[in-house]
Amino acid sequence: MDWKVILSQKGYRLSEPRKRVIELLETAEVALSPQQIHQNLQQKDCDIGLVSVYRTLDLLTKLELVTLVYDLQHNPGYMLSTTGxxxxxxxxxxxxxxxxxxxxxxxxxxxxxxxxxxxxxxxxxxxxxxxxxxxxxxxxxxxxx
Ligand SMILES: [Zn+2]
Ligand SMILES: [Zn+2]
The missing domain is CATH 3.30.1490.190 (Ferric-uptake regulator, C-terminal dimerisarion domain)
Structure with missing residues (x-):
């Protein structure tokens, strides 16, 4: 799946938060919570606010680029999605x-x-x-x- 193409096809800019969140999820084998995504990006010197992470995840969910996956305590996390x-x-x-x-x-x-x-x-x-x-x-x- 080429998420860059999908974003631009739907008329969305490849902003820094979108790019960084997707790149992080691309390499993750476990579902990440918004807080984990936020912390992870900060460790990589990427200063994106938690609100911005939430907004980005909302958009990517709407575009079906990410999927909700729950952890053992049923807290929501996110993973990159495939089609189908x-x-x-x-x-x-x-x-x-x-x-x-x-x-x-x-x-x-x-x-x-x-x-x-x-x-x-x-x-x-x-x-x-x-x-x-x-x-x-x-x-x-x-x-x-
Ligand atoms: Zn295992
Ligand atoms: Zn089913």
Whole structure:
């Protein structure tokens, strides 16, 4: 995904906060909270205010360039998004987050919920938690010791 192209196609300038926030998220393997993004940028001598970080994240969310991913305590964080319908799986040990594709993934569940509640389901947010391959290995050696 070329976010620079998407920003300009939608008529948005590549301002310093937008550029720095996206560049940071591009290299992150874990979802980052607005506070973490702010601190991280300050450590890199980038003087962008927290309000500006929030505003930037709002815009990037609206443009679907970033996605909300929740941590283990269900606090919101942000990751760069790819196009298409997808969800995230988050490691409970190292907090690494990966995207996985979804399509008719929860059709059966939606049908059951509609039957039970008489709601018409229009959207969903699904996120899974588990142990990544690296942390599974670490856990195994821990057991043997
Ligand atoms: Zn892990
Ligand atoms: Zn889905």
């Amino acid at each position: 319908h997808h969800h995230h799986i988050v490691c409970q040990e190292c907090h690494k987050a990966l995207e996985f594709s979804g399509s008719d993934d929860i059709d059966q569940l939606v049908e059951r919920v509609e039957a039970e509640t008489s709601f018409q389901v229009r959207d969903h947010f699904l996120q899974l938690f588990g142990l990544c391959p690296d942390c599974q290995l670490n856990n195994d050696t821990g057991d043997q010791l």
